[in-house]
Amino acid sequence: MSVKLVEGQFSILIRHQTKFDKSLMKEKGTTLHRLQLPDAEVYYSPHFYSSRESDLYLQELLEQVDWQQQSIKLFGKLQPMPRLTAWYGDKGYTYSGLDNKPQPWLPVLQKLREQVQEASGQKYNSVLLNLYRNGQDSMGWHSDDEPELGQEPSIASLSLGGERRFSFKHRTRKDVAPVRITLSHGSLLLMQGPTQHHWLHHIPKTAKDVQPRINLTFRHVNG
Numbered sequence: 117m118s119v120k121l122v123e124g125q126f127s128i129l130i131r132h133q134t135k136f137d138k139s140l141m142k143e144k145g146t147t148l149h150r151l152q153l154p155d156a157e158v159y160y161s162p163h164f165y166s167s168r169e170s171d172l173y174l175q176e177l178l179e180q181v182d183w184q185q186q187s188i189k190l191f192g193k194l195q196p197m198p199r200l201t202a203w204y205g206d207k208g209y210t211y212s213g214l215d216n217k218p219q220p221w222l223p224v225l226q227k228l229r230e231q232v233q234e235a236s237g238q239k240y241n242s243v244l245l246n247l248y249r250n251g252q253d254s255m256g257w258h259s260d261d262e263p264e265l266g267q268e269p270s271i272a273s274l275s276l277g278g279e280r281r282f283s284f285k286h287r288t289r290k291d292v293a294p295v296r297i298t299l300s301h302g303s304l305l306l307m308q309g310p311t312q313h314h315w316l317h318h319i320p321k322t323a324k325d326v327q328p329r330i331n332l333t334f335r336h337v338n339g
């Protein structure tokens with residue numbers, strides 16, 4: 117394996133070469149583009165996986181993951197979350213006020229974790245999966261700043277399936293415009309450094325007729 121990191125003004129080029137089984141050949145070289153957000157460190161690679169690899173991973177995850185409909189308390193009332201979720205990894209973690217008991221890693225999740233770790237140069241011991249069944253499924257404004265994630269967490273987010281809008285908004289600076297990107301099938305988004313301190317992000321609902329989408333956020337939970 118060789119990892120080469122070249123930092124330009126706005127992009128980091130990471131080249132890597134890994135052995136994969138022939139049926140699922142990962143293309144060599146990943147370019148992570150740095151997004152121009154002040155007070156943040158965010159990188160995006162629209163085609164981290166080819167469309168064929170992405171189709172296969174999407175199918176495997178739809179079939180193998182233990183998808184759950186969880187509820188959250190809103191204004192004192194239990195409401196179903198507008199998406200299905202699952203949590204795999206080595207450590208428990210509290211998210212949106214819910215205690216998540218992780219499931220042991222599936223082989224496909226291990227494989228994705230290794231590839232994402234190689235691209236980011238970080239280690240992750242947990243992954244939260246979200247399944248957005250249609251355009252009415254969503255995730256509200258939040259930042260991933262739970263104390264268990266440490267001061268400046270690195271969060272690697274893989275998207276598979278229907279394209280959805282992902283927006284960032286600065287917590288305090290009104291002079292800084294929100295940033296919107298469309299997360300494509302097989303894309304990788306990396307959020308690290310001070311991003312979670314200063315920015316919120318969300319997945320809004322859409323009236324468009326969108327395909328189901330799976331998002332995986334790899335995290336390192338301290339414990």
Ligand SMILES: O=C(O)CCC(=O)C(=O)O
Pocket residue numbers: 244246255260273275282299317318319331333
């Ligand atoms: O679905 C996404 O892209 C966002 C997921 C997210 O922000 C999270 O799991 O914390």
Ligand SMILES: [Fe+2]
Pocket residue numbers: 258259260317
């Ligand atoms: Fe998040």
